[in-house]
Amino acid sequence: MPRARSQQVRLSDTPYYHCISRCVRRAFLCGKDSVTGKSFEHRRGWIEARILFLSQIFSIDICAYAVMSNHLHIVLHINEKQAKSWSTHEVLRRWHSLHKGTLFTQQYARGETMPAYAIKLAERSAEAYRERLSDISWFMRELNEPIARQANAEDECTGRFWEGRFKSQALLDEASVLACMAYVDLNPIRANIAATPETSDFTSIKKRVESAKKITQPKVLYPFIGDDHKDKNEGILFKLTDYLQLVDMTGRIARQDKRKTIDLSLSPILQRLGISSDNWLTIAIKFEQNTHGIVGQENSITRYKNAQPRSRPNKRCCKLLA
Known part of the structure; x- marks a missing residue:
């Protein structure tokens, strides 16, 4: 039985959440329908434009996003202080x-x-x-409803375009946030619709790479601030260059023809997080398969359980991120 959204989103536990919305009735966000031959690639622009527009309205920051053929991923940070x-x-x-x-x-x-x-x-x-304006449910509602109306008008039909509820995962610590972001950023590569992160159209990783070439960061995305500003809590506490290198290496290994060509244990981010390269690959490449509503390292899961005795988080994710 689905948990109430108020029980899934608790800022006292974490401000980071991974949300997924999927289409119904064989509906397409983008890509080409192999049955009818109709292309829906233009809808990618609808989604990205709406995500970036809402990031300027809500007190919710965009950490990562990827628009796929029949679903979208987005990692959000709720900025309650700003609101x-x-x-x-x-x-x-x-x-x-x-x-x-x-x-x-x-x-x-x-x-x-x-x-x-x-x-x-x-x-x-x-x-x-x-x-x-600081509520994830309202953010997803303002994202999905206009897209559904546009798609229904274009398809000349009525009814649902999205599943009834978007899926939400609480990301309890830095390890789970980075693993989820990498998973989202690498979605197009695993789906064979892009060869490299920087060529993955309509994704956050491409926008970060394009800005990094200009020695800056995109204003519409939650920034990486390094580990020298832990007291400010204004961004992700790792260097952007480290994250981009980690995603690039993980993406190469995710491709079957490039497996085991790079030693991920050399990544400074993994060293600081204390995650082995094998565990990183398991969680970053198969995040949805190995996690459910709550994701984090074992100590984070333990704190969560102590705060909410009735909760039954997925113990499997503790081992994967340990």
Whole structure:
């Protein structure tokens, strides 16, 4: 039986989550339908544009994403501190870029003179919007619904385009976050729709590589800040160059014609995380097969279990990331 979303997403445990949305009725996000011969490649642009647009509206950062033929992967970081710092006007500005809001919120945003009761109602609505703008369910809703409407209009049909619920995995520590990001970034390579990470169109890894060539990082993605800023908590605590090298090496090994040609134990990231190269390959290449709702190293799983006695996380992932 599916767990309630409120039990799956708990910021007291982790701000990082891996979300997956899959299509129904043989629907396509992109690629070519072998039965009809129709191409859906243009829909990739829809997805990426929407993801990057929402990253500028929500207090949710994009760590990684990949658009596949009938599903999409996205790794999110909830920035609760940012949402709390927004003024009421900032909340309304962001929300109104998605929805009209109410008459009172529109008047409040324009700075019009309003009676006290109307101001109170507008501020109450703004607080509800603030919560939504840091909520994964609302993020996925704002991502999926417009795409479904566009696809249904193009296919000249009605009904569901996505499965009823998107899948969500809590990533409890740095090891699980990096493993999941690498898994997402390498999806096109495993699916044989790209030869290298930098040629994987409509993925976060390609965007990071393109920016790295200019000695910068994409503003629309959650940045790598190295391990010298642990007190700031404004990004992923590893160097971008280390991560790109790790993904590149893992991607080469993931290809059957290149297996066992590179020693992943030489990666500085794996050394700092204390993960063996064999365990890294198992989790980074077959992440979904070996993990379920909660992913982390053994000590992270133990802390999670102690905080939630009724939870039954997947013990298998403890061994894989140990």
